[in-house]
Amino acid sequence: MIKQLLSSAVLGAAILSSHSLMAADYTLQFGHLANEQNIWHQAAEKFKEEVEANSDGQIEVQLYPNEQLGNEMDVINSIQLGTADMTITGESLQNWAPKAAMMAVPYAFRDSEHLHAAVNGEVGAEIEAQITERTDLVPLAWFERGPRQLTSNRPIRTPDELDGLRLRVPNVPLFVDTWQALGARPTPMAFSEVFTALQQNTLEGQENPLSLIESASFNEVQDYVNMTGHVRSWIYVVIGRNQLESMPEELQQVVRDAAQTMQAYEAELFTEDQARLEQALQERGMEFVDADVEAFAEKARPAVLEALTEEQRELFDTIQDL
Numbered sequence: 194m195i196k197q198l199l200s201s202a203v204l205g206a207a208i209l210s211s212h213s214l215m216a217a218d219y220t221l222q223f224g225h226l227a228n229e230q231n232i233w234h235q236a237a238e239k240f241k242e243e244v245e246a247n248s249d250g251q252i253e254v255q256l257y258p259n260e261q262l263g264n265e266m267d268v269i270n271s272i273q274l275g276t277a278d279m280t281i282t283g284e285s286l287q288n289w290a291p292k293a294a295m296m297a298v299p300y301a302f303r304d305s306e307h308l309h310a311a312v313n314g315e316v317g318a319e320i321e322a323q324i325t326e327r328t329d330l331v332p333l334a335w336f337e338r339g340p341r342q343l344t345s346n347r348p349i350r351t352p353d354e355l356d357g358l359r360l361r362v363p364n365v366p367l368f369v370d371t372w373q374a375l376g377a378r379p380t381p382m383a384f385s386e387v388f389t390a391l392q393q394n395t396l397e398g399q400e401n402p403l404s405l406i407e408s409a410s411f412n413e414v415q416d417y418v419n420m421t422g423h424v425r426s427w428i429y430v431v432i433g434r435n436q437l438e439s440m441p442e443e444l445q446q447v448v449r450d451a452a453q454t455m456q457a458y459e460a461e462l463f464t465e466d467q468a469r470l471e472q473a474l475q476e477r478g479m480e481f482v483d484a485d486v487e488a489f490a491e492k493a494r495p496a497v498l499e500a501l502t503e504e505q506r507e508l509f510d511t512i513q514d515l
Contacts (some may be wrong), residue, residue, distance in 0.1 A: 195496070217253035219440055221432070221448075223279040224262030232466055233281055233428075234258045236459035240310070240430075243451035248444055272433040275327060279436075283338075283428040285482065290323040294505055297496055298488035299371045301512050302425040308337065312427055319508065330431040333452035336459045339402030339467060340422040344415040346397065346484040352376050352492045361387050361399040368499045371423070372400075374496035375489065388414060403470035412477040419482045421489055433445075451486050511515075 207240035221244070227233040234256070241254035262268050264275050265285055268341045271277035286293035295301060295316070311317060314337055349355060355376040362368040364381040377398075382390065384405075390396040391414040399411065405420065420494040430452060437445055475481065501509055 206282045210482040217250060217464055219252045219444065219469055221252060221278040221476075222257065222262065223395075224252055224257035224268045226258075226261070227258050227281070228259050228282055231258075232459060232462040235462060237281075237335065237372070237430075238454045239458045240455040243454050244448060247451065248447045251468065252444060252447065260292070260321065269330070271327070271495070274434070275433065277433075279333075279430065279432045281336070281428055281430050282330075283426065286324050286328060286393045286429075289327040289423070290320070291354050291502060292323045292508055295320060295508055295512070296364075296454070297367075297426045298501070298505075298509065299423050300369070300493050301497075301509060303486075303490075305425070306426065308425050309515060310515050314509060314515070316512055316515070324429070324431070325434060329434045331434050331437055332429040332431050333449060334430045334456035336425045336456070337463055338403055338428055340426075340472070341400050341402055341424040341462075342406070343400045343419040343421045343423070343484070344398055344406060344411055344417060344479075345419060346416045348417050349398075349419040349421075349484065350481070350482060351485050351488050353443055353482070353509070359397045361396050367497070370496045370500055371414075371493050374456045375492055384409075387411075391415060403467065403474065406479075407470055407473055408512075412479045414472055416478070416480060417482050418474060418479050419484045421484045422486055423489060454485070473515065 268280040284297040358377045360377045362379040
């Protein structure tokens with residue numbers, strides 16, 4: 194009897210073991226730039242959980258946060274070569290798909306609702322179609338990014354109050370042109386150098402989402418967060434088209450469904466995180482100033498339109514009409 198029990202246990206273990214060996218028919222390597230605490234990574238963990246549970250283990254998702262597979266462009270190239278499968282990427286895709294530039298155009302969107310209407314509607318569909326066609330990456334889900342706000346040591350409510358403010362911007366020509374048109378003196382500079390430049394008063398301001406204002410401790414060298422909301426943008430979770438299409442249709446659907454669950458989950462985390470960030474920065478002594486967003490948008494408009502191609506301008510106009 195004991196022998197029989199033992200042999201059935203061994204047989205059961207062998208079946209389980211062979212099942213687990215056969216289980217993952219497909220592996221998805223998902224690399225991104227955020228750290229483990231970031232809500233993007235928490236959303237990626239949700240995706241992994243959903244895919245593995247709903248594919249009965251036929252798909253294994255391996256997560257690589259913190260640029261473990263390389264920076265954003267490295268991972269995009271790896272996906273196109275077939276050595277990685279998924280990443281989180283945004284306006285960098287304009288290198289191939291010019292319509293993706295809309296993902297970071299100053300004052301393209303009035304508010305969060307306007308952004309959602311565009312991304313979930315025909316504008317989003319047009320951008321996604323061009324991304325897939327030109328890059329062989331399929332957008333599965335999108336995350337809203339925190340709007341970029343201006344920090345300074347004096348309150349700034351209108352463009353006139355910028356008055357030559359020495360302002361750090363990323364090395365993006367459109368950003369430089371826009372802030373010049375608004376009346377600031379924009380200076381492209383590496384992000385790592387900004388804190389010291391503000392501390393030494395070489396710079397008087399910088400602009401970033403609240404998450405970066407907090408993580409860079411800009412509250413130690415800046416007093417005000419001026420709510421200019423000048424860039425509202427989003428970012429896609431993408432998968433290689435070949436990788437997705439190599440799976441049977443029912444598994445492709447599992448991946449797509451899991452991506453929608455991940456998108457909804459991240460949206461909840463995002464809303465909570467924005468409220469937490471505002472409170473945390475106020476507790477650290479920063480004062481939030483309501484800026485005249487319409488005045489900023491109006492003054493920036495000619496410089497923005499000048500920088501866009503005809504194709505991009507058409508899309509921009511469509512967004513304005515929503």
